[in-house]
Amino acid sequence: MQLTLQSKKEEVPGVISFVFQPAQPISWQAGQFLEYTLEHPNPDERGVKRYFTIASAPYEQKVMLTTRFTKDTGSSFKKALFALEVGQTLEAEGPKGSFVINDPNQTYVFISGGIGITPFRSILLDLAHKNQPINITLLYANRDENIVFKDELESLLPNYPNFKIQYFIGESNQLDQEKLQKMLDTKIISLNYYFYVSGPEPMVQSLEKILSDLQVLDERLKRDFFPGYDWPMK
Structure with missing residues (x-):
């Protein structure tokens, strides 16, 4: 699926949230993740794909990716991610993962x-x-x-x-x-x-x-x- 960057926000120093609008509505369970693909020049050994949890709740209807970034040690993927401008896109697959709450009545x-x-x-x-x-x-x-x-x-x-x-x-x-x-x-x-x-x-x-x-x-x-x-x- 295609995701379009709508906004960036620094949560605390060194931690940024990226809010994306999906091209089509998607549904997910709170706690799941997406696999993101961001093509960029000269990717490092980890390549052009990464997994990130969806930090937004499903009712928010936007995909929020929140991650830590250090300019001196950031991967090529993260450098490309931080260079994204509002209106630009990347691709994602999913949602995936079982890190979810099945019974909220438990403790x-x-x-x-x-x-x-x-x-x-x-x-x-x-x-x-x-x-x-x-x-x-x-x-x-x-x-x-x-x-x-x-x-x-x-x-x-x-x-x-x-x-x-x-x-x-x-x-x-x-x-x-x-x-x-x-x-x-x-x-x-x-x-x-x-x-x-x-x-x-x-x-x-x-x-x-x-x-x-x-x-x-x-x-x-x-x-x-x-x-x-x-x-x-x-």
Whole structure:
């Protein structure tokens, strides 16, 4: 499908949202992703295709891609993406992926590292739009106080008493086994909850092992990782 760039927005320093208008209406489940193709000169070894979560909720009817970019280390794809001007197009296939909520009446722990917040934005706004319960504890790790979608997520708190957010900021406050064990001990979270982990691939792998060691059953764990990002965050 063809997507036309409608707008760009800097969410926090170094993180940009691109909002696209699809050529034809598309439907997706909150938490899914698209495969994007952006032809550009001299592509690097990763080529002209990338996977990005749809950060927008389905009711918003636009496709929002939110990603981190560093000029010194950005891939050729991201440099071409950031060079796109309003009105220009790229191609996408999908939607794809199973990182979705099937039963909003269950209780969930969302664990996000940095830009891994994108599927959770889509899911949370979708639940709110549908007036469905939000029985979710969001554990949100960031390198600094520049937290993507912070105000938007916190705006849900007054209307959803079972929605809670806990931040982990900086290298000295990483989300580790000790912190998760303490949350289990103090009943902030439970092994009976469903755990969704999204973020840099090393973080997802690390937390997968930690949750397994804490006796979280594999069928209660979903993963969505973002290649090319460091963990712990520097």
